[in-house]
Amino acid sequence: xxxxxxxxxxxxxxxxxxxxxxxxxxxxxxxxxxxxxxxxxxxxxxxxxxxxxxxxxxxxxxxxxxxxxxxxxxxxxxxxxxxxxxxxxxxxxxxxxxxxxxxxxxxxxxxxxxxxxxxxxxxxxxxxxxxxxxxxxxxxxxxxxxxxxxxxxxxxxxxxxxxxxxxxxxxxxxxxxxxxxxxxxxxxxxxxxxxxxxxxxxxxxxxxxxxxxxxxxxxxxxxxxxxxxxxxxxxxxxxxxxxxxxxxxxxxxxxxxxxxxxxxxxxxxxxxxxxxxxxxxxxxxxxxxxxxxxxxxxxxxxxxxxxxxxxxxxxxxxxxxxxxxxxxxxxxxxxxxxxxxxxxxxxxxxxxxxxxxxxxxxxxxxxxxxxxxxxxxxxxxxxxxxxxxxxxxxxxxxxxxxxxxxxxxxxxxxxxxxxxxxxxxxxxxxxx
Ligand code: GLU
Numbered sequence: 001x002x003x004x005x006x007x008x009x010x011x012x013x014x015x016x017x018x019x020x021x022x023x024x025x026x027x028x029x030x031x032x033x034x035x036x037x038x039x040x041x042x043x044x045x046x047x048x049x050x051x052x053x054x055x056x057x058x059x060x061x062x063x064x065x066x067x068x069x070x071x072x073x074x075x076x077x078x079x080x081x082x083x084x085x086x087x088x089x090x091x092x093x094x095x096x097x098x099x100x101x102x103x104x105x106x107x108x109x110x111x112x113x114x115x116x117x118x119x120x121x122x123x124x125x126x127x128x129x130x131x132x133x134x135x136x137x138x139x140x141x142x143x144x145x146x147x148x149x150x151x152x153x154x155x156x157x158x159x160x161x162x163x164x165x166x167x168x169x170x171x172x173x174x175x176x177x178x179x180x181x182x183x184x185x186x187x188x189x190x191x192x193x194x195x196x197x198x199x200x201x202x203x204x205x206x207x208x209x210x211x212x213x214x215x216x217x218x219x220x221x222x223x224x225x226x227x228x229x230x231x232x233x234x235x236x237x238x239x240x241x242x243x244x245x246x247x248x249x250x251x252x253x254x255x256x257x258x259x260x261x262x263x264x265x266x267x268x269x270x271x272x273x274x275x276x277x278x279x280x281x282x283x284x285x286x287x288x289x290x291x292x293x294x295x296x297x298x299x300x301x302x303x304x305x306x307x308x309x310x311x312x313x314x315x316x317x318x319x320x321x322x323x324x325x326x327x328x329x330x331x332x333x334x335x336x337x338x339x340x341x342x343x344x345x346x347x348x349x350x351x352x353x354x355x356x357x358x359x360x361x362x363x364x365x366x367x368x369x370x371x372x373x374x375x376x377x378x379x380x381x382x383x384x385x386x387x388x389x390x391x392x393x394x395x396x397x398x399x400x401x402x403x404x405x406x407x408x409x410x411x412x413x414x415x416x417x418x419x420x421x422x423x424x425x426x427x428x429x430x431x432x
Contacts (some may be wrong), residue, residue, distance in 0.1 A: 014354045019393050020052070020213075021296065023110050024314070024338070025100075025101065025104045025309065025313055025314070025335050026100045026103055027103040028102075028338065028339040029104050029107050029108070030051045031188050032339070032411065032412060032415045033047060033124045033283055033415060033419065034047050034051070035412060035415070036197060036412060036415035036418075036419055037050070037248070037419065037423070038321070038417045039406060039408070039412070039416055040295050040416055040419070040420065040423070042423055042432075043217035043432075045424045045432040046248040046426070046427075046432050047263035047314075048432075049081070049426055049431060049432050050080075050081065050107075050110075050250055050419060050422065052103070053078045053079055053080040053081070053103050053107065053170075054079055054080065054082065055077065055078070055079045055153065056077070056078040056079070056099065056102070056103055057076065057077055057150065057153060057273045058074065058075070058099060059071045059074070059075045059076070059078055059080075059149035059150060059151050059201045060072050060073070060074055060075075060078075060149075060323070061074075061075055061142060061145040061146055062095075062145065063138060063141045063142050063145055064104060064141060064173070065138055066135050066137060066138055067087070068230065070344065073128065073129050073142060073145075074127070074128045075104040075125065075126065075127040075128070075146050075149060075150070075242050076092075076097070076098075076099055076126050076127075077102075077123065077124075077125040077150045077153060077154065077159070077161075078099075078103045078105070078106035078124050079106060079122075079123045079153070079159055079378055080103075080107050080109065080110045080121055080122040080123065080124075081121040081122065081152050082108050082121040082158075082159075082292050082428070083121060083422055083425035083426040083429055083431060084113070084114075084119060084120060084121050084421055084422055084425045085119040085120045085121060085158055086120055086121070086155075086156075086157050086158050086159055087106070087109070087120065087121045087122060087123030087160070087389070088109060088113060088118070088120040088121070088123055088159070088160045088363060088366065088367070089105065089106060089109035089122055089123040089125070089161070089164075089363070090124060090125070090161065090162040090163055090164025090165075090167065090193075090362075091124075091126060091127070091146070091161045091162070091163070091164055091171075091172075091175075092105075092124075092125070092126040092164035092165040092166060093126070093127050093129050093130075093131045093165070093166045093167050093169055093298070094105035094126065094128070094129075094130075094131075094165050094166055095128065095129065095130040096128075097126035097127060097128045097129075098128065101126070102124050102125065102126045103124075104335070105124035105126075105164075105334060106122045106124035107122060108122065108124075108334060108335075108356050109121075109123055109124055109363065109421055110121030110122030110212075110419070111356040111414065111415060111418030111419065112356050112357075112359070112360040112363050112416065112418070113363060113417035113418075114357055114417065114419060114420060114421045114422055115255075115357055115360055115395050115398075115399065115414060115417050115418045116360045116363065116364045116367075116391050116392075116395055116416070117391070117395075117421070118363065118364065118367045118368075120160075120363075120367070121229040121422060123152060123161070124159075124164070125146075125150065125161055126164070127142065127261035129142065131166045131167075131173040131283075131371065132166075139171065143171045143174040143175050143178070143180040144175070144177075144322070145172055146175070147175045147178040147179050147182070147227065148178065148182065149223060151179065151413075152184050154179075154190070155179075155187075155190060156189035156190050156370070156374075157182075157362055158170045158374075160189070160190065160192060160232070160272055160366075160370060161175065161189060161190075161191045161192075162191065162193045162362070162363070162366045163193040163239075163290065163362075165238070166238075167314075168192075168193075168239075168281065168282075169193055169194055169195045169200060169205070170195070172191050172192070172193045172194045172195075172200075172212060173194055173195055173198050175190075175191050176188060176190055176191050176198060176199075179191070180364050183212050187249075188373040189370050189373040189374055192204065192366035192367075192369040192370055193205075193366060193369070194369070195410060196370035199218045199366055199369070199372070199373050201368050201369035201372055201378075201379070202365075202379065202380065202381035202384050203365055203368075203381055203382060203384040203388065204362075204365045204366065204368075204377075205239070205243075205367055206243045206247075207361045207362050207364065207365035207366075207388065208239060208240040208243070208246055208332065208359055208361050209239070209240050209241075209242075209243030209244040209246075209332070209361070210243075210247070210357065210361050210365075210385070210388055210392075211358065211360055211361015211362065211364065211388065211392050212240060212244050212308065212310075212330055212332045212358050212359065212361065213244065213247045213251070214361070214388075214389055214393060214396070215330050215353045215357065215358045215391040215392065215396055216232075216248070216306060216308075216328070216353075216398040218304075218393060218397070218400075219328045219353055219396075220328065221328060222351060222400065223327055223328055223351055225306075225327070225328070226253065227251055227253055227304055228251070228252040228253070228255075229253070229254060229255075229306045230253045230306055230352040230355055231254050231256050231268075231303070231305045231306070231307040232248050232253050232254065232255050232256065232257075232259065232304060232305065232307075232308065232374055233255075233256060233257035233258075233266075233299060233300070233302060233304045233306070233307050233308070233326070234248075234258050234259075234308045234310055234332075235257075235258075235259050235264070235278055235296060235299060235300060235307075235308065235310060235311050235315065235336075236253065236258075236259060236260070236284070236296055236309070236310035236311030236312075236332070236333060237258050237259065237260045237276070237284040237285075237286055237310075238283070238310070238311070239284075240310045240332040240333070240359065240362075241258065241279060241284065241308070241310035241311065241332065242280060242284060243274070243380065244308060244310060244332060245258055245273050245277070245311070245315055246273060246277060249273040249274075252271075254270040254307070254415060255270060255271055255273055256269075256270055256271065256302070256304060257271070257299045257302055257304065258276065258286075258395075259296045259299050259311070260272060260280075260283075260284050260286055260287050261283075261284075261285065261311070262285065262287050262288055262293070263287040263293035263294065263295060263296065264287065264293065264294050264295060264296050264298065265286075265287055265290060265292075265293065265294075265297035265300055266294055266298075266299055267293055268303075281376065282351075285419070288428075289313070289420070297320065299321060300315060300316060300320060300323075300324065301323040301324065301325065302325065302326045305326060306326055306327075306328045306329075306330065307324060307328070307329045307330075307332050308329075308331075309325035309331055309332065309337070310331045310332035311333050311334060311336070313333065313334060313335035313336055314335065314336070314338060314339070315333075315336040316329070316337040316338065316341045317337075317338045317340065317341050318338065318340040318341055318344065319382045320341075321337075321340070321341035321345055322344060322348075323349075324345065324350065326350065327350055327351065328350070328351045328353070329345060329350055329351070329352045329353070330352075330353040331352070331353065331354055331358050331359065332358055332359055333355065334355050334357070334359065335355060336355070337354075339350065342354075342409060342411050343409070345411075346409040352409065352410050352411065353396070353410060354411040354414045355398055356411075356414045356415070356418055357395055357396065357410070358413045360391075360392070360395060361388055361392060364388055364391050364392070365388055368384055368387060368388075395417075397412045398417050399417050399431055400412045400413070401418055404417055
Protein backbone atom coordinates (compact mmCIF):
# COMPACT_ATOMS: atom_id res chain seq x y z
CA UNK A 1 0.00 0.00 0.00
CA UNK A 2 1.35 3.39 -0.94
CA UNK A 3 0.89 5.92 1.85
CA UNK A 4 1.01 9.44 0.48
CA UNK A 5 -1.08 12.29 1.80
CA UNK A 6 -3.23 14.22 1.21
CA UNK A 7 -6.69 13.15 0.15
CA UNK A 8 -7.41 13.44 -3.54
CA UNK A 9 -11.15 13.18 -3.14
CA UNK A 10 -12.87 15.15 -0.43
CA UNK A 11 -16.40 14.33 -1.33
CA UNK A 12 -18.54 12.62 1.27
CA UNK A 13 -20.18 9.57 -0.20
CA UNK A 14 -23.78 10.34 -1.11
CA UNK A 15 -26.43 8.64 -3.15
CA UNK A 16 -27.36 10.80 -6.14
CA UNK A 17 -30.96 11.07 -5.20
CA UNK A 18 -31.18 10.23 -1.53
CA UNK A 19 -34.76 11.39 -1.00
CA UNK A 20 -36.14 9.11 -3.69
CA UNK A 21 -33.75 6.31 -2.69
CA UNK A 22 -35.16 6.26 0.82
CA UNK A 23 -38.73 6.55 -0.40
CA UNK A 24 -37.79 3.52 -2.46
CA UNK A 25 -36.49 1.82 0.67
CA UNK A 26 -39.71 2.51 2.53
CA UNK A 27 -41.86 1.32 -0.35
CA UNK A 28 -39.82 -1.81 -0.90
CA UNK A 29 -40.00 -2.56 2.84
CA UNK A 30 -43.79 -2.39 2.57
CA UNK A 31 -43.71 -4.67 -0.48
CA UNK A 32 -41.74 -7.38 1.31
CA UNK A 33 -43.92 -7.06 4.42
CA UNK A 34 -46.95 -7.66 2.20
CA UNK A 35 -45.33 -10.69 0.62
CA UNK A 36 -44.29 -12.08 4.02
CA UNK A 37 -47.79 -11.54 5.49
CA UNK A 38 -49.29 -13.42 2.55
CA UNK A 39 -46.77 -16.27 2.74
CA UNK A 40 -47.51 -16.64 6.44
CA UNK A 41 -51.24 -16.83 5.69
CA UNK A 42 -52.24 -13.76 7.73
CA UNK A 43 -55.07 -11.54 6.57
CA UNK A 44 -54.77 -8.02 5.17
CA UNK A 45 -55.39 -6.41 8.58
CA UNK A 46 -51.95 -7.57 9.65
CA UNK A 47 -50.41 -5.86 6.63
CA UNK A 48 -52.43 -2.69 7.23
CA UNK A 49 -51.14 -2.59 10.82
CA UNK A 50 -47.51 -3.28 10.00
CA UNK A 51 -47.05 -1.26 6.83
CA UNK A 52 -46.54 2.04 8.73
CA UNK A 53 -45.09 2.92 12.14
CA UNK A 54 -47.71 3.50 14.86
CA UNK A 55 -46.11 6.81 15.76
CA UNK A 56 -43.54 9.16 14.18
CA UNK A 57 -42.69 12.57 15.56
CA UNK A 58 -40.69 15.40 14.04
CA UNK A 59 -38.97 17.79 16.41
CA UNK A 60 -37.08 21.05 15.96
CA UNK A 61 -34.09 21.47 18.22
CA UNK A 62 -32.59 24.92 18.82
CA UNK A 63 -28.87 24.69 19.60
CA UNK A 64 -26.59 27.51 20.76
CA UNK A 65 -23.53 27.24 18.54
CA UNK A 66 -20.02 28.06 19.79
CA UNK A 67 -20.04 31.38 17.92
CA UNK A 68 -23.12 32.51 19.85
CA UNK A 69 -25.64 32.00 17.03
CA UNK A 70 -28.66 29.70 17.26
CA UNK A 71 -29.13 26.89 14.77
CA UNK A 72 -32.34 24.86 14.51
CA UNK A 73 -31.91 21.16 13.77
CA UNK A 74 -34.68 18.78 12.69
CA UNK A 75 -34.94 15.39 14.38
CA UNK A 76 -37.26 12.39 14.25
CA UNK A 77 -38.30 9.43 16.37
CA UNK A 78 -40.37 6.67 14.86
CA UNK A 79 -42.01 3.81 16.79
CA UNK A 80 -43.15 1.06 14.49
CA UNK A 81 -45.02 -1.35 16.73
CA UNK A 82 -45.06 -1.92 20.48
CA UNK A 83 -47.29 -5.00 20.71
CA UNK A 84 -44.38 -7.19 21.83
CA UNK A 85 -42.85 -4.66 24.24
CA UNK A 86 -41.20 -1.23 24.31
CA UNK A 87 -39.76 -0.05 21.03
CA UNK A 88 -36.00 -0.14 20.53
CA UNK A 89 -33.53 1.24 18.05
CA UNK A 90 -30.70 3.64 17.39
CA UNK A 91 -30.43 7.37 16.73
CA UNK A 92 -28.39 8.47 13.70
CA UNK A 93 -26.78 11.85 13.15
CA UNK A 94 -26.36 12.33 9.40
CA UNK A 95 -26.89 15.08 6.84
CA UNK A 96 -29.28 12.91 4.83
CA UNK A 97 -31.58 11.79 7.66
CA UNK A 98 -35.23 12.26 6.71
CA UNK A 99 -38.61 11.07 7.91
CA UNK A 100 -39.10 8.33 5.35
CA UNK A 101 -35.68 6.82 6.12
CA UNK A 102 -36.30 6.86 9.88
CA UNK A 103 -39.71 5.22 9.37
CA UNK A 104 -38.26 2.44 7.21
CA UNK A 105 -35.45 1.90 9.72
CA UNK A 106 -37.96 1.59 12.58
CA UNK A 107 -39.78 -1.16 10.67
CA UNK A 108 -36.47 -2.98 10.20
CA UNK A 109 -35.88 -2.78 13.95
CA UNK A 110 -39.18 -4.63 14.51
CA UNK A 111 -37.85 -7.31 12.17
CA UNK A 112 -34.43 -7.49 13.88
CA UNK A 113 -36.03 -7.78 17.32
CA UNK A 114 -38.44 -10.44 16.02
CA UNK A 115 -35.62 -12.41 14.40
CA UNK A 116 -33.44 -12.29 17.53
CA UNK A 117 -36.52 -13.04 19.67
CA UNK A 118 -36.09 -9.94 21.85
CA UNK A 119 -39.06 -8.58 23.86
CA UNK A 120 -39.18 -5.35 21.87
CA UNK A 121 -40.82 -3.69 18.90
CA UNK A 122 -38.91 -1.50 16.49
CA UNK A 123 -38.03 2.17 16.88
CA UNK A 124 -35.54 4.54 15.27
CA UNK A 125 -34.49 8.14 15.51
CA UNK A 126 -32.30 10.59 13.73
CA UNK A 127 -31.18 14.18 13.48
CA UNK A 128 -30.47 15.85 10.20
CA UNK A 129 -27.00 17.26 10.86
CA UNK A 130 -23.37 16.72 9.95
CA UNK A 131 -21.58 15.80 13.19
CA UNK A 132 -18.23 16.16 11.40
CA UNK A 133 -18.84 19.92 11.36
CA UNK A 134 -19.92 20.23 15.00
CA UNK A 135 -17.65 20.88 17.96
CA UNK A 136 -17.67 18.55 20.97
CA UNK A 137 -19.82 20.99 22.98
CA UNK A 138 -22.21 21.68 20.08
CA UNK A 139 -22.66 17.93 19.76
CA UNK A 140 -23.42 17.70 23.48
CA UNK A 141 -26.02 20.49 23.31
CA UNK A 142 -27.64 18.90 20.26
CA UNK A 143 -27.79 15.45 21.93
CA UNK A 144 -29.33 16.88 25.10
CA UNK A 145 -31.77 19.01 23.08
CA UNK A 146 -32.95 15.93 21.19
CA UNK A 147 -33.69 14.07 24.42
CA UNK A 148 -35.67 17.03 25.80
CA UNK A 149 -37.63 17.20 22.54
CA UNK A 150 -38.62 13.52 22.49
CA UNK A 151 -38.73 12.89 26.27
CA UNK A 152 -42.51 12.40 26.43
CA UNK A 153 -42.50 9.37 24.17
CA UNK A 154 -39.31 7.58 25.26
CA UNK A 155 -38.20 5.82 28.44
CA UNK A 156 -36.88 2.49 29.76
CA UNK A 157 -40.31 0.84 29.41
CA UNK A 158 -41.49 2.84 26.38
CA UNK A 159 -38.82 3.30 23.75
CA UNK A 160 -35.10 2.76 24.28
CA UNK A 161 -32.62 4.54 21.95
CA UNK A 162 -29.08 3.38 21.10
CA UNK A 163 -26.16 4.31 18.83
CA UNK A 164 -26.43 4.22 15.05
CA UNK A 165 -24.62 5.97 12.19
CA UNK A 166 -22.25 8.67 13.59
CA UNK A 167 -23.45 8.36 17.18
CA UNK A 168 -21.35 6.75 19.91
CA UNK A 169 -21.09 5.94 23.61
CA UNK A 170 -20.26 9.55 24.56
CA UNK A 171 -23.48 10.73 22.91
CA UNK A 172 -25.38 7.95 24.73
CA UNK A 173 -23.84 9.16 28.01
CA UNK A 174 -25.07 12.75 27.46
CA UNK A 175 -28.50 11.50 26.44
CA UNK A 176 -28.75 9.25 29.51
CA UNK A 177 -27.67 12.11 31.76
CA UNK A 178 -30.22 14.48 30.24
CA UNK A 179 -33.03 11.95 30.60
CA UNK A 180 -32.03 11.17 34.21
CA UNK A 181 -32.02 14.89 35.05
CA UNK A 182 -35.46 15.38 33.49
CA UNK A 183 -36.90 12.43 35.43
CA UNK A 184 -34.91 13.24 38.57
CA UNK A 185 -33.66 9.68 39.04
CA UNK A 186 -30.81 7.73 37.54
CA UNK A 187 -32.13 5.95 34.43
CA UNK A 188 -29.41 3.82 32.83
CA UNK A 189 -32.09 1.65 31.17
CA UNK A 190 -33.29 4.64 29.11
CA UNK A 191 -30.62 4.12 26.48
CA UNK A 192 -28.08 1.45 25.45
CA UNK A 193 -24.59 1.62 24.01
CA UNK A 194 -23.39 3.58 27.04
CA UNK A 195 -19.78 3.61 28.27
CA UNK A 196 -19.02 0.75 30.66
CA UNK A 197 -18.76 2.97 33.76
CA UNK A 198 -22.25 4.34 33.13
CA UNK A 199 -23.93 0.94 32.89
CA UNK A 200 -22.81 -0.11 29.43
CA UNK A 201 -22.34 -3.78 28.61
CA UNK A 202 -19.18 -5.60 27.78
CA UNK A 203 -19.14 -6.43 24.10
CA UNK A 204 -21.67 -3.78 22.98
CA UNK A 205 -19.25 -1.76 20.87
CA UNK A 206 -18.16 -4.73 18.80
CA UNK A 207 -21.54 -6.48 18.91
CA UNK A 208 -22.73 -5.70 15.37
CA UNK A 209 -19.45 -6.95 13.90
CA UNK A 210 -19.51 -10.04 16.16
CA UNK A 211 -23.00 -10.81 14.89
CA UNK A 212 -21.90 -10.35 11.27
CA UNK A 213 -18.90 -12.60 11.94
CA UNK A 214 -21.15 -15.36 13.25
CA UNK A 215 -23.37 -15.03 10.15
CA UNK A 216 -20.28 -15.29 7.92
CA UNK A 217 -19.16 -18.42 9.80
CA UNK A 218 -22.59 -19.99 9.22
CA UNK A 219 -22.78 -18.83 5.58
CA UNK A 220 -19.38 -20.25 4.57
CA UNK A 221 -20.49 -23.68 5.85
CA UNK A 222 -23.47 -23.54 3.48
CA UNK A 223 -21.21 -22.66 0.54
CA UNK A 224 -18.39 -25.06 1.46
CA UNK A 225 -15.87 -22.24 1.71
CA UNK A 226 -13.03 -22.27 4.27
CA UNK A 227 -13.01 -19.03 6.23
CA UNK A 228 -9.25 -19.43 6.62
CA UNK A 229 -7.85 -17.79 3.48
CA UNK A 230 -11.23 -16.64 2.14
CA UNK A 231 -11.05 -13.30 0.33
CA UNK A 232 -13.29 -10.67 1.84
CA UNK A 233 -14.21 -7.12 0.86
CA UNK A 234 -15.77 -4.77 3.40
CA UNK A 235 -17.42 -1.57 2.25
CA UNK A 236 -17.28 0.92 5.13
CA UNK A 237 -14.83 1.33 7.98
CA UNK A 238 -17.13 2.68 10.69
CA UNK A 239 -18.08 0.76 13.83
CA UNK A 240 -19.25 -2.43 12.09
CA UNK A 241 -16.76 -2.39 9.21
CA UNK A 242 -13.64 -1.75 11.26
CA UNK A 243 -14.35 -4.33 13.98
CA UNK A 244 -15.32 -6.81 11.29
CA UNK A 245 -12.06 -6.27 9.40
CA UNK A 246 -10.21 -7.06 12.62
CA UNK A 247 -12.26 -10.18 13.39
CA UNK A 248 -11.92 -11.50 9.84
CA UNK A 249 -8.18 -10.81 9.82
CA UNK A 250 -7.80 -12.58 13.19
CA UNK A 251 -9.83 -15.54 11.85
CA UNK A 252 -7.31 -15.96 9.01
CA UNK A 253 -9.49 -14.56 6.23
CA UNK A 254 -7.80 -12.27 3.72
CA UNK A 255 -9.30 -8.76 3.85
CA UNK A 256 -8.54 -7.54 0.33
CA UNK A 257 -10.70 -4.41 0.25
CA UNK A 258 -12.08 -1.77 2.57
CA UNK A 259 -13.56 1.67 2.01
CA UNK A 260 -14.74 4.82 3.71
CA UNK A 261 -16.97 7.70 2.64
CA UNK A 262 -14.20 9.08 0.37
CA UNK A 263 -12.99 6.01 -1.52
CA UNK A 264 -11.71 2.45 -1.29
CA UNK A 265 -8.47 0.53 -0.89
CA UNK A 266 -7.91 -2.76 -2.64
CA UNK A 267 -5.02 -5.20 -2.60
CA UNK A 268 -5.48 -8.77 -3.84
CA UNK A 269 -2.66 -9.86 -1.50
CA UNK A 270 -4.52 -8.56 1.56
CA UNK A 271 -4.48 -5.18 3.31
CA UNK A 272 -2.54 -4.29 6.44
CA UNK A 273 -5.58 -4.16 8.71
CA UNK A 274 -3.73 -3.32 11.93
CA UNK A 275 -2.13 -0.32 10.24
CA UNK A 276 -5.48 0.88 8.85
CA UNK A 277 -7.20 0.46 12.22
CA UNK A 278 -4.46 2.43 13.84
CA UNK A 279 -4.77 5.31 11.37
CA UNK A 280 -8.57 5.61 10.98
CA UNK A 281 -10.20 8.65 12.56
CA UNK A 282 -13.31 8.53 14.76
CA UNK A 283 -15.58 8.72 11.67
CA UNK A 284 -13.82 5.75 10.10
CA UNK A 285 -11.90 7.81 7.55
CA UNK A 286 -8.60 6.34 6.40
CA UNK A 287 -8.42 6.40 2.59
CA UNK A 288 -7.39 10.09 2.64
CA UNK A 289 -3.92 8.87 3.62
CA UNK A 290 -3.48 7.05 0.29
CA UNK A 291 -3.16 7.98 -3.35
CA UNK A 292 -3.98 4.65 -4.99
CA UNK A 293 -7.65 4.83 -4.12
CA UNK A 294 -10.51 3.36 -6.14
CA UNK A 295 -14.20 4.22 -5.84
CA UNK A 296 -16.69 2.46 -3.59
CA UNK A 297 -18.57 1.25 -6.65
CA UNK A 298 -15.41 -0.24 -8.17
CA UNK A 299 -14.66 -2.02 -4.91
CA UNK A 300 -18.03 -3.77 -4.82
CA UNK A 301 -17.37 -5.37 -8.21
CA UNK A 302 -13.93 -6.75 -7.40
CA UNK A 303 -13.24 -10.50 -7.35
CA UNK A 304 -13.77 -11.94 -3.82
CA UNK A 305 -15.52 -14.73 -1.90
CA UNK A 306 -17.40 -12.66 0.66
CA UNK A 307 -18.70 -9.14 0.20
CA UNK A 308 -19.88 -7.14 3.21
CA UNK A 309 -21.53 -3.79 2.55
CA UNK A 310 -21.16 -2.08 5.95
CA UNK A 311 -21.75 1.55 4.97
CA UNK A 312 -24.91 3.13 3.60
CA UNK A 313 -28.08 2.06 1.79
CA UNK A 314 -28.71 1.44 -1.92
CA UNK A 315 -25.20 0.33 -2.86
CA UNK A 316 -26.07 -2.83 -4.78
CA UNK A 317 -28.78 -2.17 -7.32
CA UNK A 318 -30.12 -3.64 -10.57
CA UNK A 319 -27.25 -1.75 -12.28
CA UNK A 320 -24.36 -3.56 -10.58
CA UNK A 321 -25.91 -6.77 -9.18
CA UNK A 322 -24.82 -8.71 -12.28
CA UNK A 323 -21.22 -7.60 -11.74
CA UNK A 324 -20.92 -8.74 -8.11
CA UNK A 325 -18.35 -11.57 -8.02
CA UNK A 326 -18.81 -12.72 -4.41
CA UNK A 327 -20.66 -15.96 -3.69
CA UNK A 328 -21.70 -14.73 -0.23
CA UNK A 329 -23.04 -11.26 0.48
CA UNK A 330 -23.57 -10.33 4.12
CA UNK A 331 -25.32 -7.03 4.79
CA UNK A 332 -23.83 -5.28 7.82
CA UNK A 333 -25.36 -1.93 6.82
CA UNK A 334 -29.06 -1.21 6.76
CA UNK A 335 -30.55 -1.53 3.27
CA UNK A 336 -27.42 -1.79 1.09
CA UNK A 337 -29.10 -4.01 -1.52
CA UNK A 338 -32.27 -3.06 -3.36
CA UNK A 339 -35.15 -5.47 -3.89
CA UNK A 340 -34.37 -5.87 -7.61
CA UNK A 341 -30.73 -6.59 -6.83
CA UNK A 342 -31.76 -9.14 -4.17
CA UNK A 343 -33.73 -11.04 -6.80
CA UNK A 344 -30.88 -10.93 -9.33
CA UNK A 345 -28.35 -12.18 -6.76
CA UNK A 346 -30.69 -14.93 -5.53
CA UNK A 347 -31.18 -16.14 -9.11
CA UNK A 348 -27.43 -16.10 -9.62
CA UNK A 349 -27.03 -18.37 -6.57
CA UNK A 350 -25.37 -15.78 -4.34
CA UNK A 351 -26.13 -16.47 -0.67
CA UNK A 352 -27.40 -13.12 0.62
CA UNK A 353 -27.58 -12.77 4.39
CA UNK A 354 -29.95 -9.82 4.85
CA UNK A 355 -29.37 -6.77 7.08
CA UNK A 356 -32.22 -7.57 9.47
CA UNK A 357 -30.42 -10.81 10.36
CA UNK A 358 -26.75 -9.95 9.85
CA UNK A 359 -26.80 -6.69 11.81
CA UNK A 360 -29.02 -7.93 14.66
CA UNK A 361 -26.00 -8.43 16.95
CA UNK A 362 -26.04 -4.75 17.97
CA UNK A 363 -29.58 -4.68 19.24
CA UNK A 364 -29.13 -8.11 20.82
CA UNK A 365 -26.30 -6.90 23.06
CA UNK A 366 -28.30 -3.70 23.64
CA UNK A 367 -30.99 -5.96 25.04
CA UNK A 368 -28.41 -7.62 27.28
CA UNK A 369 -27.29 -4.16 28.43
CA UNK A 370 -30.89 -3.17 29.27
CA UNK A 371 -31.43 -6.43 31.17
CA UNK A 372 -28.24 -5.79 33.17
CA UNK A 373 -29.38 -2.21 33.89
CA UNK A 374 -32.78 -3.46 35.06
CA UNK A 375 -31.22 -6.03 37.39
CA UNK A 376 -28.31 -3.84 38.45
CA UNK A 377 -26.12 -6.90 37.98
CA UNK A 378 -23.39 -6.99 35.34
CA UNK A 379 -22.12 -9.92 33.30
CA UNK A 380 -18.57 -10.75 32.26
CA UNK A 381 -17.57 -10.43 28.62
CA UNK A 382 -17.59 -14.21 27.97
CA UNK A 383 -21.18 -14.48 29.13
CA UNK A 384 -22.29 -11.74 26.74
CA UNK A 385 -20.32 -13.32 23.86
CA UNK A 386 -21.76 -16.77 24.48
CA UNK A 387 -25.35 -15.50 24.71
CA UNK A 388 -24.88 -13.45 21.52
CA UNK A 389 -23.48 -16.45 19.65
CA UNK A 390 -26.48 -18.56 20.55
CA UNK A 391 -28.96 -15.88 19.42
CA UNK A 392 -27.17 -15.34 16.10
CA UNK A 393 -26.68 -19.02 15.26
CA UNK A 394 -30.31 -19.85 16.11
CA UNK A 395 -31.55 -16.88 14.08
CA UNK A 396 -29.41 -17.77 11.06
CA UNK A 397 -30.60 -21.39 11.16
CA UNK A 398 -34.28 -20.45 11.52
CA UNK A 399 -34.11 -18.10 8.53
CA UNK A 400 -32.07 -20.47 6.37
CA UNK A 401 -34.57 -23.25 7.13
CA UNK A 402 -37.53 -20.99 6.29
CA UNK A 403 -35.90 -19.97 3.01
CA UNK A 404 -35.38 -23.62 2.06
CA UNK A 405 -38.84 -24.75 3.18
CA UNK A 406 -40.66 -21.97 1.30
CA UNK A 407 -38.16 -21.76 -1.57
CA UNK A 408 -37.70 -18.02 -1.04
CA UNK A 409 -34.64 -15.82 -0.73
CA UNK A 410 -33.12 -15.16 2.70
CA UNK A 411 -34.55 -11.63 2.84
CA UNK A 412 -38.15 -12.73 2.44
CA UNK A 413 -37.48 -15.60 4.87
CA UNK A 414 -36.07 -13.09 7.39
CA UNK A 415 -39.17 -10.92 7.06
CA UNK A 416 -41.37 -13.98 7.60
CA UNK A 417 -39.51 -14.94 10.77
CA UNK A 418 -39.26 -11.28 11.86
CA UNK A 419 -42.93 -10.33 11.73
CA UNK A 420 -44.40 -13.52 13.18
CA UNK A 421 -44.07 -12.49 16.82
CA UNK A 422 -45.37 -8.95 16.29
CA UNK A 423 -48.32 -10.24 14.28
CA UNK A 424 -49.13 -12.79 16.98
CA UNK A 425 -48.77 -10.28 19.84
CA UNK A 426 -50.95 -7.77 17.95
CA UNK A 427 -53.61 -10.45 17.44
CA UNK A 428 -53.59 -11.43 21.12
CA UNK A 429 -53.96 -7.77 22.12
CA UNK A 430 -56.95 -7.52 19.82
CA UNK A 431 -55.34 -5.05 17.41
CA UNK A 432 -55.95 -7.19 14.32
N1 GLU B 1 -28.58 1.02 15.61
C1 GLU B 1 -28.41 -0.39 15.74
C2 GLU B 1 -29.27 -1.11 14.74
O1 GLU B 1 -29.67 -0.55 13.75
C3 GLU B 1 -28.60 -0.88 17.17
C4 GLU B 1 -29.93 -0.61 17.77
C5 GLU B 1 -29.97 -0.90 19.26
O2 GLU B 1 -28.95 -1.29 19.80
O3 GLU B 1 -31.04 -0.71 19.84
O4 GLU B 1 -29.52 -2.26 14.84
